Amino acid sequence: MLSTLFGTSSVPLLEQVVNFTEARHGVLAGNIANLDTPGYTTRDLSPELFQQKLREAVEASRAPSMSTYGYGNYGNNMSQSADSVSRVDRNFAAFDHVKDSYNSILRHDGVDVSMENQVNQMVKNQQEHNMAVGILSNQFRLLRAAISERAA
């Protein structure tokens, strides 16, 4: 029941965005910490690859869920019970594969690397994080308003 409550909104998607921006922030912080380390090559996570994986996950989650992907009884029982249900029966486990995109760390060849560029990437990453967290908290605020039957 809770998975439908949280799953039908953009919560799982935003969760992945927050996960990615946090992981990328860690990598960028490591770069700044190692600015003077001899032989260190700058690392980064590819936002493009992440966006691509996220898009694929969104497409997959809209397709009727397969028993191999489904969340426990949610995926197994409901997808087999009726075709009409599969319209709302989304495949949320598809988002699990998004994290594959940030297991692959890119290494720059050391040409265009500077503190300014790293901080720039960090600021943009932070903006994305703030946006996702902002929208997430707004979603939960709306949920709380619905539960308490009070205007938020």
Next chain:
Amino acid sequence: MLTSFDISTSALVAQRTRLNAISSNIANMSTTRNERGEAEPYTPRYVTFQTDTNITSSGGGSGVKIGSVDLSTAEPNMKYEPGHPDANANGYVAYPNVDMTTEFVDALEASRSYEANVGVIEVSKNLVENTLRIIA
């Protein structure tokens, strides 16, 4: 929207490179020998900027990159110091033609430009944060 960060960052990198060249010029203003130890005065370096069309915003703004680092063509300053080990046959020593006033004014300008670009980044950040306040 986020390309404005890239444009300002390109300017930060460019101004820092310029400041590096200026500090090199000031540090070597009395250098009379080259890296091999031969008597040859240091030649001042000057950084030239160039618009970088790889970084462009939708409004037509473009970033900046280092076009070239050129060596000064000015003749060295000749000082009469017969006892100096690097003096020529006539007793003159060639000193780098570094004008400290010019270098300092350039350094000040580079540092102010850097600050200005940091200011622009702050403004861009504010802009994004305010947009965020609407949607979240």
